[in-house]
Amino acid sequence: MEFLSELGRMNKRQMLMQGINVGMIITSALMIWKSLILCTGSESPVVVVLSGSMEPGFYRGDILFLYQPKQPAQTGDIIVFNTDGRDIPIVHRIIKVHERASNSSQLDILTKARPGDNNWGDDRSLYPKGQPWLNTGHIMGKVVGFLPHIGGATIVMNDYPWLKYALIAALGMAVLTSKEG
Structure with a gap:
């Protein structure tokens, strides 16, 4: 559980910056998706x-x-x-x-x-x-x-749903353990 020790070494500012970075990525993706919905008139463009x-x-x-x-x-x-x-x-x-x-x-x-x-x-x-x-x-x-x-990755995640959750967990751990340069 190396990532827990990494969390312990981060100060509050570093943890806050990591959270903000993840939030910005998610927000940007949602804004792009909603913009596509408005431009195409389709609920799923x-x-x-x-x-x-x-x-x-x-x-x-x-x-x-x-x-x-x-x-x-x-x-x-x-x-x-x-x-x-x-x-x-x-x-x-x-x-x-x-x-x-x-x-x-x-x-x-x-x-x-x-x-x-x-x-x-x-x-x-x-x-x-x-x-x-x-x-x-x-x-x-x-x-x-x-x-x-x-869209091959979507096919794999649809055929093997457990892989989706493993990928989310791995990405979460990667974000938590990444160090600022």
Whole structure:
């Protein structure tokens, strides 16, 4: 437990500076994230592909950039959507869009990873029971760009959750034991 002895050697000012540095890093990351949300109109402007359902278009670990367009969704758009009761959003293509007769601003949307992607059936089995269509409220954003294979760390942490906590603990210990030059 060398880090405890390091803590004992730090004076209050050094400990305060370490705390402020960690706080500044966290605050900066949150400000960047919130700025992206405001600029893109998407609640989650950056997502990582976690499954292989969109191959060969997108592979596991690709980082996708989302934008919430002002115009309605169209057939062929690649969107990220989330339905009630699902923890993880899904990236698939829109294959059908219907305007409701009662309200032309309300759309019914059907998605799937179309042939050429990796799934053959439509996504109705992914929607909540009794819900045959998505609506615009389920769409988190339209994919407008991607970086291939950059999100590999997210895949590893998703597949091995204990690693996430080990990394957080290691970073915490590193911050506490680092010495000022």
